[in-house]
Amino acid sequence: MAERPYHHGDLRSALLTSAERTLAERGPAALSLRELAREAGVSHAAPGRHFKDKQALLDALALSGFQRLQAALEQAGDTRKLDPAGTDGTNTEGYLLALARAYMGFALPNAALLDLMYARKHDSDISEQLAAAVGDLLAIVLNAIAEGQRAGEIVEGDPGAIAFTVASTLHGFASFSANNTVEDVDESLKAIVHFLMTGLGPR
Amino acid sequence: MAERPYHHGDLRSALLTSAERTLAERGPAALSLRELAREAGVSHAAPGRHFKDKQALLDALALSGFQRLQAALEQAGDTRKLDPAGTDGTNTEGYLLALARAYMGFALPNAALLDLMYARKHDSDISEQLAAAVGDLLAIVLNAIAEGQRAGEIVEGDPGAIAFTVASTLHGFASFSANNTVEDVDESLKAIVHFLMTGLGPR
C-alpha cells in the first residue's frame, strides 16, 4: 500500500511545479491551493507552512519565471559571443534578434506565467524584487545597446531610452503573439528587429 | 425606508460598472459576483440572469474596454486631421505620437482592465470577438502607416508588418509603464516614437 511518509520531503517545490503546470494547462483561475495540496498528497492546510497565502505562491512563481527568462537571455548573449560571425561588421542586429528569439522562446510556451510575472498585483515587498528582476532584463538589453554604440552600429543617444524602446517592442510582440497566433513568429521577429534598426521613416 | 423595487431596472450595466470599479481599485482577485450582487442590492443569484457565469461578465468588460480604446484611438486620428499642422511636410510622426498618447491615456488609468482585455482565457466564442477587436486596433495603426507611405513619410514595405511593429512597441510600453512607473511617460513616448521613425542604426 506504500504509505506516504508524514513529511512530504520537498513540498514547497512540489507545489510550485504543480502550480506551474496547472497555470499553463488550465489558466490562473484554475489554480487552487487545496487542489495543489491534493495532488501532493498532503492536507489542505499543509501549503500554509510554505506560503503564507495564495499570493505568496504566485509571487514565487513569478520570481522563478524572471530568473529563467533572465538566464535564457544571458545564454543568448553568451552563445552569440562564441559565434564567429561576431567578428564581422554588422552584428548588433544579430544580437538583438538572438535576444528577441530567446524572449519569445520563453514567452510563448509560458504565456500564462508571463502574465503573472508582469501582473501588478503582488505584495508590496515582493514587488521590489520583481521590479528589480525587470531591471535586470532591461540591463541585458542595455548592454547590447551600449556594446552596439561602441561598435558604431547603434545611434548615439541615451542607451537607457534606446534599450527601453527595444524591450517594449519585444514585450509587446510577445503579448500580441501569445493571443493572436501570429502565423510565422520568427519571420515577424526578423521583420520587427529590422524595422527597429532601420526605422520607419523613408530611406 | 424606500423599499427597493423588485426589478433593479438596469442590473446588467450596474454590475459592469461596479465590476470595473472593483477591478481598478482592488484588482481581479477581489472581483466576486456575490459582492457585486450585494452592492447592487439584489440576491446573489440575480447576476446569473445577465451573465451565464463569471467569465461572461469578464468577457463583457474586456469587450467594452476594446470599444472605448478603439474610440479613443479614432478620436486621436480625427482631431489630428483637423489640426492645421497636418498640412505641412513631416506629419506621420505626429500622427503616431497622437495614437501613442491616446493608447497610454487609456492604458495607464485602466491597467487592470487592459490585462483582462489581452488575457488569453476567454470563452472560445467571445475570443473571436476579442480577436476582431484587436484587429480593429491594428487597422487604425495600419491606416496611419498606409497614409504615411502615400505621403512618402514611411518606408516602403508590407504596411501590416510595419503596423504590427508599431502596435507591439506601444503595447509593450503600456505594459511596462503600468508596472514600472516610468518617470515621465510623455517624454519616454516622444523618444520611443522618434526612435521608431529614425531607427536604432547609426545615422
Place this chain on the structure above:
DNA sequence: ACCTGAACACCGTTCAAGT
C-alpha cells in the same frame, strides 16, 4: 421577464493538536 432562497460543492485561512 426578472428575481429570490435554499442547496451543493467548492474555496482560502487559521489554529489547536498531533508526530
Place this chain on the structure above:
DNA sequence: ACCTGAACACCGTTCAAGT
C-alpha cells in the same frame, strides 16, 4: 519542524419557486 483535522467565512452555480 512539519503536518492534520476541524472550523469559519467566504465563493460560483443551479433550480424550484415566487412576483
